[in-house]
Amino acid sequence: xxxxxxxxxxxxxxxxxxxxxxxxxxxxxxxxxxxxxxxxxxxxxxxxxxxxxxxxxxxxxxxxxxxxxxxxxxxxxxxxxxxxxxxxxxxxxxxxxxxxxxxxxxxxxxxxxxxxxxxxxxxxxxxxxxxxxxxxxxxxxxxxxxxxxxxxxxxxxxxxxxxxxxxxxxxxxxxxxxxxxxxxxxxxxxxxxxxxxxxxxxxxxxxxxxxxxxxxxxxxxxxxxxxxxxxxxxxxxxxxxxxxxxxxxxxxxxxxxxxxxxxxxxxxxxxxxxxxxxxxxxxxxxxxxxxxxxxxxxxxxxxxxxxxxxxxxxxxxxxxxxxxxxxxxxxxxxxxxxxxxxxxxxxxxxxxxxxxxxxxxxxxxx
Amino acid sequence: xxxxxxxxxxxxxxxxxxxxxxxxxxxxxxxxxxxxxxxxxxxxxxxxxxxxxxxxxxxxxxxxxxxxxxxxxxxxxxxxxxxxxxxxxxxxxxxxxxxxxxxxxxxxxxxxxxxxxxxxxxxxxxxxxxxxxxxxxxxxxxxxxxxxxxxxxxxxxxxxxxxxxxxxxxxxxxxxxxxxxxxxxxxxxxxxxxxxxxxxxxxxxxxxxxxxxxxxxxxxxxxxxxxxxxx
Numbered sequence: 187x188x189x190x191x192x193x194x195x196x197x198x199x200x201x202x203x204x205x206x207x208x209x210x211x212x213x214x215x216x217x218x219x220x221x222x223x224x225x226x227x228x229x230x231x232x233x234x235x236x237x238x239x240x241x242x243x244x245x246x247x248x249x250x251x252x253x254x255x256x257x258x259x260x261x262x263x264x265x266x267x268x269x270x271x272x273x274x275x276x277x278x279x280x281x282x283x284x285x286x287x288x289x290x291x292x293x294x295x296x297x298x299x300x301x302x303x304x305x306x307x308x309x310x311x312x313x314x315x316x317x318x319x320x321x322x323x324x325x326x327x328x329x330x331x332x333x334x335x336x337x338x339x340x341x342x343x344x345x346x347x348x349x350x351x352x353x354x355x356x357x358x359x360x361x362x363x364x365x366x367x368x369x370x371x372x373x374x375x376x377x378x379x380x381x382x383x384x385x386x387x388x389x390x391x392x393x394x395x396x397x398x399x400x401x402x403x404x405x406x407x408x409x410x411x412x413x414x415x416x417x418x419x420x421x422x423x424x425x426x427x428x429x430x431x432x433x434x435x436x437x438x439x440x441x442x443x444x445x446x447x448x449x450x451x452x453x454x455x456x457x458x459x460x461x462x463x464x465x466x467x468x469x470x471x472x473x474x475x476x477x478x479x480x481x482x483x484x485x486x487x488x489x490x491x492x493x494x495x496x497x498x499x500x501x502x503x504x505x506x507x508x509x510x511x512x513x514x515x516x517x518x519x520x521x522x523x524x525x526x527x528x529x530x531x532x533x534x535x536x537x538x539x540x541x542x543x544x545x546x547x548x549x550x551x552x
Numbered sequence: 553x554x555x556x557x558x559x560x561x562x563x564x565x566x567x568x569x570x571x572x573x574x575x576x577x578x579x580x581x582x583x584x585x586x587x588x589x590x591x592x593x594x595x596x597x598x599x600x601x602x603x604x605x606x607x608x609x610x611x612x613x614x615x616x617x618x619x620x621x622x623x624x625x626x627x628x629x630x631x632x633x634x635x636x637x638x639x640x641x642x643x644x645x646x647x648x649x650x651x652x653x654x655x656x657x658x659x660x661x662x663x664x665x666x667x668x669x670x671x672x673x674x675x676x677x678x679x680x681x682x683x684x685x686x687x688x689x690x691x692x693x694x695x696x697x698x699x700x701x702x703x704x705x706x707x708x709x710x711x712x713x714x715x716x717x718x719x720x721x722x723x724x725x726x727x728x729x730x731x732x733x734x735x736x737x738x739x740x741x742x743x744x745x746x747x748x749x750x751x752x753x754x755x756x757x758x759x760x761x762x763x764x765x766x767x768x769x770x771x772x773x774x775x776x777x778x779x780x781x782x783x
């Protein structure tokens with residue numbers, strides 16, 4: 187969690203232009219001391235550029251990087267020596283594993299004995315202590331990335347920056363490394379910036395999430411807030427809100443908004459809404475409950491109960507989730523477990539009732 | 553064919569007897585080509601690294617020029633250097649024409665594009681983000697360059713060997729700027745041309761064998777150093 191005080195690292199009015207294009211535009215971003223900030227965005231969003239600017243590896247076309255509130259001017263090297271970066275590739279040098287881990291410490295002037303102690307300790311902690319004397323050329327992808335992580339942590343950095351550190355690993359290894367990183371970050375209470383395109387990683391590891399799309403920050407906040415209340419339709423879609431429905435506000439009464447979505451009425455809990463106008467109604471597919479038509483599910487608190495016809499069924503990833511495409515006058519997507527799908531006899535053409543609470547509908551002005 | 557056999561037999565005789573003239577020519581060859589390679593390496597490695605790492609308008613053109621330079625006809629380089637160094641030329645006051653120094657200059661110019669081009673390729677073949685990682689670890693710009701060169705030491709050694717090979721086997725430019733003066737600017741290649749034109753085939757062949765042996769020995773040494781790392 188973030189500690190009080192000025193931000194450890196911040197960007198102010200940063201602009202990065204390349205070949206006439208604006209690649210990154212960040213008027214303001216703060217990395218609080220002790221927090222893990224997850225920078226989430228699709229490929230090409232400018233996340234790596236953002237990380238390089240924060241790491242003082244790339245000078246922005248304009249704007250400033252602030253360290254503990256004061257702008258970094260002149261040679262960034264002393265500040266770089268207080269941070270550590272882990273990239274997607276291990277980027278180890280042609281020497282032994284231990285020599286690799288010691289290199290950063292040696293560049294920063296640590297005494298030899300301490301270098302060796304820290305190197306051994308962190309290699310052990312990352313489970314690759316037995317590889318200390320092996321040449322870095324003979325490591326597997328997972329082992330090499332562990333060494334890269336050990337190399338960064340051995341520096342006791344004040345800020346740890348990670349650029350999609352596990353994207354090049356296979357899925358089970360990714361899972362393992364995310365688990366590992368979570369405990370490491372908690373143990374060391376290091377301020378960290380994690381760049382990723384993986385929503386689950388951001389949700390799990392970030393104290394705050396910054397959504398970056400097309401070089402601009404769209405939303406910054408605690409992960410639950412960002413995922414439950416995306417700032418705009420594009421963000422919503424990227425965050426996996428499958429249902430972003432065009433809606434017309436018909437009436438608002440008692441904190442409840444009546445919306446016209448296609449031929450149907452949808453009820454939404456209206457946080458702050460004008461009595462009329464257009465909006466995007468966002469519903470996460472996991473919040474939609476399916477039941478057989480006419481099964482007497484009228485009791486229950488879900489204000490939205492729409493008869494629908496199944497148009498498509500497809501598995502979602504390796505887990506038990508199944509994606510159900512529905513037509514209830516407008517297209518709707520629901521996620522259910524495979525077991526439920528079977529029990530309900532879901533198949534294309536089947537008719538069901540799709541239910542979701544008014545509270546599950548998040549409105550974005552249009 | 554008889555002539556060739558005569559030559560080979562005469563060659564071994566001369567080599568075994570350690571003819572002082574032959575020794576002097578060999579020593580000068582090593583000194584001149586060694587110095588030229590050193591100069592070309594010192595300049596070429598830095599230039600090549602810059603070409604590989606920096607981004608500036610016209611970078612691609614510069615690389616193309618370097619690659620063209622690898623195929624420069626040495627005799628043209630020799631003529632250019634000679635024109636510059638002639639007593640009546642712009643740098644004539646330096647009095648370098650027909651001295652070993654002039655040969656070093658000419659050979660260095662010939663070897664430079666080779667070392668530069670190979671270095672740029674060697675550095676360019678490193679993982680693109682390696683430089684960023686090294687800087688992030690806390691290296692200054694020069695430390696980073698050193699670490700990258702170290703990382704590319706195998707192809708860099710090849711670059712030096714290629715540069716040396718070009719320098720030592722060069723004859724046209726060396727003749728033009730050196731003048732092939734006995735005891736002063738006569739090296740193995742220029743001596744071979746001279747002795748062949750005089751009809752002293754045994755001497756010419758001896759010198760050729762010696763040159764081959766020299767090039768082989770230097771490359772063997774460098775290759776051993778290079779391959780030792782590949783364990």
